[in-house]
Amino acid sequence: MKAALVDELGRPPRYGDAAEPVATGDLVVAEVQAAAVKNIERGLVSGSHYGSGALQVPGLIGLDAVVALPDGRRAYTGATPPGGAMAERMLVNPALAVDIPREVDDASAAALPNAAISAWFALQYAGQIRPGQSVLVLGGTGVTGSLAAQLAKRTFGADHVVVAGRNAARLERLAELGVDATITLGTDGGAQGQFETEIRRLHAERPFDLVLDYLWGRPAEQTLGALANNDLAAEFHRTRYVQVGAMAAATIELPAGVLRSAGIELLGQAAAAYPARRSAGS
Ligand SMILES: NC(=O)c1ccc[n+]([C@@H]2O[C@H](COP(=O)([O-])OP(=O)(O)OC[C@H]3O[C@@H](n4cnc5c(N)ncnc54)[C@H](OP(=O)(O)O)[C@@H]3O)[C@@H](O)[C@H]2O)c1
Structure with missing residues (x-):
């Protein structure tokens, strides 16, 4: 064959x-x-x-x-x-x-399950999303991230969903589909200068409870930097930061102070994190 x-x-x-x-x-x-x-x-x-x-x-x-x-x-x-x-x-x-x-059709049925199941599981298991939460999807213009953004809003009852991505037309479409805010990333594979400022502003207004990251690299560094703060007396807000994909880069630089100055819980989305398959009847 x-x-x-x-x-x-x-x-x-x-x-x-x-x-x-x-x-x-x-x-x-x-x-x-x-x-x-x-x-x-x-x-x-x-x-x-x-x-x-x-x-x-x-x-x-x-x-x-x-x-x-x-x-x-x-x-x-x-x-x-x-x-x-x-x-x-x-x-x-x-x-x-x-x-x-x-x-x-065959093509849709072959293409969707990997993205859709991953999006669902990243929200439910790694993300432990709860109704009313505030969610940021980095790289949400891709197949998996855009499904995750829509599921967060429509199925899991997130109150506030923000999507960051490079593709302006896809961001516009996601806004039509109900996401609350969009942020445009630079087209050079990195993030524009104002990106970190914009994430910091949104996080101050309505702290993110969950970040799903399909990009890693520079956008992740800037997002983690924006979640951190420089106030010794600041109260922590718990933000689960779920690493799902690495379209921008495979590595990041992560200053120690970012983790010590904010309530960031950093974890990855992988098949090993899924619950064991139930036996028949359970
Ligand atoms: N762990 C899991 O369970 C799991 C499951 C599914 C997918 N993933 C991973 O998640 C990632 C996305 O998957 P997908 O199915 O959504 O892929 P996709 O449909 O091909 O979308 C990729 C997205 O990444 C963006 N992108 C690519 N390079 C970039 C860069 N240098 N800087 C900023 N944005 C960039 C693309 O933006 P443009 O449209 O502007 O090019 C697009 O929005 C992949 O790494 C994939 O392996 C993981």
Whole structure:
């Protein structure tokens, strides 16, 4: 069968021939209908993702897909480790595949779950969002961040949602969809000079309870700097700062005083933070 083949980390996958998967145990062979290229696969293959070391190389890539199962079901499913959804066929456990409503096309059904589930879980589990809270989404013009901003407002009952991003048209659309304020980042991959001032102003007006950060790098440094203060007597406001993505840069500089002068709780969003899957009936 044809598949996306990873020969070595740091090089794009190539279209080539791979061995046919063989059904075994609970796993059946399914026909792949659509598999989305997401940032996580880009990161894994480029070698920049923390999970790159676990990738089987040479090997296949692709973490999830829409498939046609042998019994005729059209379903969304994750690929069995180490992955290989970007191929004509893949192994699937039918019990772990989710039926897709007829009105949703294959491409949408393949592209949305990674972003939507991550957005939901970042808010509910890492973020522990509560109704009435104030939320900042850094990089909220991307697929995942814009879903997170809308979920925060509409589903989790956040009172005040602010989105920062580079893309002015996307910011405008998010404002139409109900986010309360938007901040434009510089187009050079960094943040404009006034960005930190604007975050500081908004935080003083209505302290952020939760930050979801899809960018890291300079925008994160400036945001963390804006949450800090220089008043020894200042009262702390607890802000959960959830690191989700690193589109701007993989590292930041974090002065010690930022953490000591503010109620920042810094944590990351990862699959390991999700609650264990419930057994049937529980
Ligand atoms: N941990 C998890 O569970 C999880 C799950 C999903 C995604 N993620 C991560 O979250 C990040 C965003 O994912 P996504 O699905 O939203 O991606 P996406 O749809 O490709 O959006 C990427 C966003 O990042 C912005 N961006 C890119 N480079 C930037 C830079 N140098 N400075 C400022 N903004 C920049 C883009 O702005 P422009 O439109 O202006 O280019 C866009 O808004 C990725 O790092 C992804 O791996 C993590």
